[in-house]
Amino acid sequence: MTKTEIEDRIKELKMDYIRIQNDLDKLESVGGNVTNAEKQLKQLETELSELNKALAKTSK
Template identity: 55%
Template sequence: MDKQQIDGQILELKDEYVQLQNNLDKLESIGGNLTPLEKRLSDIEVELKELNARKQELS
């Protein structure tokens, strides 16, 4: 995977993260089940750390 592909994946994950945060806020206001969204947010954070580490290795 090259640096450009990593940047693309990072951008997609950041977009998904923002959308999930908005959904989480809405769900929280109506008392919904937050666990699946919180889990996915956590997973995205881990993926972003890994991608950023790979990107650093390529620099």
């Protein structure tokens, strides 16, 4: 991936993260099952971490 592609993907993931976090907050407030949302957030965190590492390598 190019630096621009990595940066674009990070932006997409951050938007998804915010959306899922908001959904999670709503589910918690009504006593819903939050397990799936928590798993999705964890996956996003992992992918973001990997992309940030890749971005750091391209910046060198």
